[in-house]
Amino acid sequence: MESTLTKGERTHAAVLEAAYRLFVQQGYAGTSMRQIAQEADLALGGIYNHFANKEEIFKAVVFTYHPVVLALPRIVESTAVNFETFVHDAMAAFTAEFDQHPELFNLFFIELTEFNGRHVPELMQRVMPAVATFHQSVMASQGDLRIQSPMVVLQTLIGLLLSYVLTRRLFDRSDMPVPIAGINSADFCDVYLHGVLAT
Amino acid sequence: MESTLTKGERTHAAVLEAAYRLFVQQGYAGTSMRQIAQEADLALGGIYNHFANKEEIFKAVVFTYHPVVLALPRIVESTAVNFETFVHDAMAAFTAEFDQHPELFNLFFIELTEFNGRHVPELMQRVMPAVATFHQSVMASQGDLRIQSPMVVLQTLIGLLLSYVLTRRLFDRSDMPVPIAGINSADFCDVYLHGVLAT
DNA sequence: CCTACCGATCGGTAGG
DNA sequence: CCTACCGATCGGTAGG
Numbered sequence: 001m002e003s004t005l006t007k008g009e010r011t012h013a014a015v016l017e018a019a020y021r022l023f024v025q026q027g028y029a030g031t032s033m034r035q036i037a038q039e040a041d042l043a044l045g046g047i048y049n050h051f052a053n054k055e056e057i058f059k060a061v062v063f064t065y066h067p068v069v070l071a072l073p074r075i076v077e078s079t080a081v082n083f084e085t086f087v088h089d090a091m092a093a094f095t096a097e098f099d100q101h102p103e104l105f106n107l108f109f110i111e112l113t114e115f116n117g118r119h120v121p122e123l124m125q126r127v128m129p130a131v132a133t134f135h136q137s138v139m140a141s142q143g144d145l146r147i148q149s150p151m152v153v154l155q156t157l158i159g160l161l162l163s164y165v166l167t168r169r170l171f172d173r174s175d176m177p178v179p180i181a182g183i184n185s186a187d188f189c190d191v192y193l194h195g196v197l198a199t
Numbered sequence: 200m201e202s203t204l205t206k207g208e209r210t211h212a213a214v215l216e217a218a219y220r221l222f223v224q225q226g227y228a229g230t231s232m233r234q235i236a237q238e239a240d241l242a243l244g245g246i247y248n249h250f251a252n253k254e255e256i257f258k259a260v261v262f263t264y265h266p267v268v269l270a271l272p273r274i275v276e277s278t279a280v281n282f283e284t285f286v287h288d289a290m291a292a293f294t295a296e297f298d299q300h301p302e303l304f305n306l307f308f309i310e311l312t313e314f315n316g317r318h319v320p321e322l323m324q325r326v327m328p329a330v331a332t333f334h335q336s337v338m339a340s341q342g343d344l345r346i347q348s349p350m351v352v353l354q355t356l357i358g359l360l361l362s363y364v365l366t367r368r369l370f371d372r373s374d375m376p377v378p379i380a381g382i383n384s385a386d387f388c389d390v391y392l393h394g395v396l397a398t
Numbered sequence: 399c400c401t402a403c404c405g406a407t408c409g410g411t412a413g414g
Numbered sequence: 415c416c417t418a419c420c421g422a423t424c425g426g427t428a429g430g
Contacts, residue, residue, distance in 0.1 A: 024312075026228075027309075027312050028226070029226055029227075029228035029229035034407085042415070044409090044416090045410090045411080048411080054410090103315075106312045109309075109312050110312050112308060116224075116302075117368055117372075120369060120372060121372065124370070147389075151370070155366040156386075158362065159359065159361070159366060160358065160362070162361055162362055163357065163358020166357075167354040169319070170323070188351075188358070191351070191395055193394075195389075195394025196390055210399090233424085242401075243425090243426090244401075252425075253425065
C-alpha cells in the first residue's frame with residue numbers, strides 16, 4: 001500500500017521514475033517530454049503541474065537516482081569487521097545490482113556529457129556526510145592500510161567499481177569478435193586490496 | 200601543408216572534426232546537423248555529399264576519435280624496459296592529455312548511453328591487434344607480475360586510467376563545497392602497481 | 399556544393 | 415489535469 005501518498009505525490013513520483021527510465025535508456029536530449037508523459041500515464045501538459053521544465057525533471061532525477069547518491073550511503077553503513085571484508089561486501093552488493101541493471105551508471109555519464117558536470121557540486125554537497133563517515137572509518141582502521149590518505153582510498157575504491165562496470169561493458173559481450181575469459185569481480189577485489197592493504 | 204589532400208577530402212575531414220568537437224561537448228542528440236555544418240564551414244546540404252546521415256557521422260567519429268582507438272595502440276608501442284616504468288609512462292602520457300582535454304572521454308560515455316554500446320563490437324575488432332600485442336608483452340614479463348591473466352591486467356589498467364578521469368571530474372573541482380586534497384596520479388599508480396606486481 | 403523547401407517533432411503554454 | 419495550440423527547430427531532400 002502506498003496509500004500514505006496523496007494522488008499528486010503519486011503522479012509526481014510516476015513522472016520522476018518514468019523520466020529516470022527513459023533518460024538512462026536514451027539520454028537527456030534523446031528523451032522527449034511526450035515520452036515521459038506517456039510512460040507516466042498522463043497528458044503532456046500535466047507534467048508542468050509538477051515540474052517547471054525538462055531540466056528541473058533531470059535535476060530531480062539526478063539527486064534521487066545518481067549512483068553516488070544511492071551507493072555511497074549504503075556502502076558507508078556497512079558493519080564489516082575489517083577493511084577487507086568491507087570491500088568484499090561492497091563489491092558483492094555492487095556487482096549484483098549492476099548485473100541486474102547495467103544501465104544504472106548511465107545517469108553518471110549523461111550528467112557529465114550532456115551537462116558538463118553542472119550538478120556535481122550540489123551532488124557532492126548532499127553526499128558529503130557519507131564521505132565524512134567513510135573518512136572516519138578509514139582513519140579508525142588505518143592500521144590495516146598502506147595508503148595514508150582516506151580520500152585516495154575512496155577514489156581508488158570508486159575507481160575499482162567503475163572499472164568493473166566499464167570494462168565489462170567493453171569486453172564482456174555476447175557479440176564480441178573473440179571470446180574473452182569471463183570477467184571475475186574477485187580478480188578486481190584482489191588487485192585493489194593487494195594495492196591498498198599493508199600486508 | 201595538407202596539400203596532399205584533395206578539396207573533397209579536406210571537407211570530409213572538416214566535417215568529421217567539427218562533429219567530434221560538438222558531440223563531446225553536447226552529446227549526440229544534443230548536436231544538430233546545422234551546427235556541424237556551420238562549424239565545418241559549409242551549408243547543411245553539403246554534409247550529405249560526404250555522409251549518408253547523422254549516425255554515419257557518429258560512427259566515423261567513434262572509429263576515429265574513441266579513446267580506446269587513440270590510446271591503446273600508443274600504450275602498446277611503449278619501449279619501457281619493465282612493467283613498472285611501462286605503467287608510469289602510460290599514466291604520464293594519459294594524465295597530460297586528459298588535463299588538456301578533459302572532455303576526451305565523453306565519446307566513450309556517449310556511445311554507451313545514447314547508443315547502448317552498439318558500436319563496441321566493431322570497436323573491439325579494430326583494436327584487437329593492440330590487445331594481442333599487450334597480451335604478449337604481459338606474458339613475456341610475467342615474472343614481474345602477481346596476476347596470471349593478461350586480460351585482468353589490461354582491464355584493471357584501463358580501470359586505473361578511467362578511475363583517474365572520473366574521480367577527478369567528481370572531486371577535483373574549483374566549485375566544490377569542501378576543498379579536497381589534490382588528486383595525485385602517482386597515488387593511483389602506486390595502488391595499481393602494488394596490487395599487480397609480484398614484489 | 400548551396401538554396402529552398404518538406405513533414406515531423408520539439409519544449410512549452412493558454413484556457414478551461 | 416487535459417485539449418488544442420504556438421513558434422522553433424529537427425533530419426533530410428530535390429533541383430540545379
